[in-house]
Amino acid sequence: MSIHASEPIAHPLRDELELSAVLHALSDPVRLMIVAELAKGDGECTCGSFALPVTKSTCTHHFKVLRDAGLIQQRQQGTTRLNTLRRDDLESRFPGLLATILAAAGDPAAVVAHAG
Amino acid sequence: MSIHASEPIAHPLRDELELSAVLHALSDPVRLMIVAELAKGDGECTCGSFALPVTKSTCTHHFKVLRDAGLIQQRQQGTTRLNTLRRDDLESRFPGLLATILAAAGDPAAVVAHAG
DNA sequence: GCAAAGGTACGACGACTGTCGTACAATCAC
DNA sequence: GTGATTGTACGACAGTCGTCGTACCTTTGC
Secondary structure, X not given: OOOOOOOOOOOOOHHHOOHHHHHHHHOOHHHHHHHHHHXXXXXXXXXXXXXXXXXXXXXXXXXXXXXXXXXXXXXXXXXXXXEEEOHHHHHHHOOOHHHHHHHHHHOHHHHOOOOO | OOOOOOOOOOOOOHHXXXXXXXXXXXXXXXXXXXXXXXXXXXXXXXXHHOOOOOOHHHHHHXXXXXXXXXXXXXXXXXXXXXXXXXXXHHHHHOOOHHHXXXXXXXXHHXXXXXXX
């Protein structure tokens, strides 16, 4: 009946993005990996398309953190959820930040941390 | 002379800097404030010279986090501890990262931090 | 000697984080 | 319809975080 199929997923507005939240979201190796993967491809990716070393639940959690920080946008399509990097919003609010961090993360030794 | 007030403080080497640790260190508003202040001045600052909304203990803690992440260098002088931003090491390891984050944090001087 | 000033060390506390497992919901394929 | 696929919701857990207060150390100054 009144099943709200495409219920809108909450995202912060561009002006609501906070640097602290963005940096915190990116300070986790798994999430940085997700964002790097998203940045590599130019389109939309499903949550399952990432080879992450965590379970589904944890995966959902990380995607929620990224979404709440305003780094990604999620769109429901069927049973899958399509993720997009909010490049423009990020660039508008924090010019060069994403590219610089991604470049720094490009060095495998730099991202090392404790993902295992 | 018998007193070795030279350098009993541990710092990570340039090659040991981890992006995750740097981002995490910078994701706290108080620490970002410290780094921004340090970046504004070109010399050394004592811990007490910052107008931070926390107690001495918390202040020590934050400085330790920044030091462990490799963002600052601390040098003992008398009863005070002099802090320096590790601009060169940071720039070498993560080019443009510091300036970009500082710029995003709202510090205009950060953009030209390394240019002149 | 004594006291003040600048910081650290330690323990404590509540809050949050990353992780998991299980249970559940929605859609697709048959 | 049934079942598989994709992902969420909830609860639990140990570990970390930011904060504080108190005690302590080192240097400076009297």
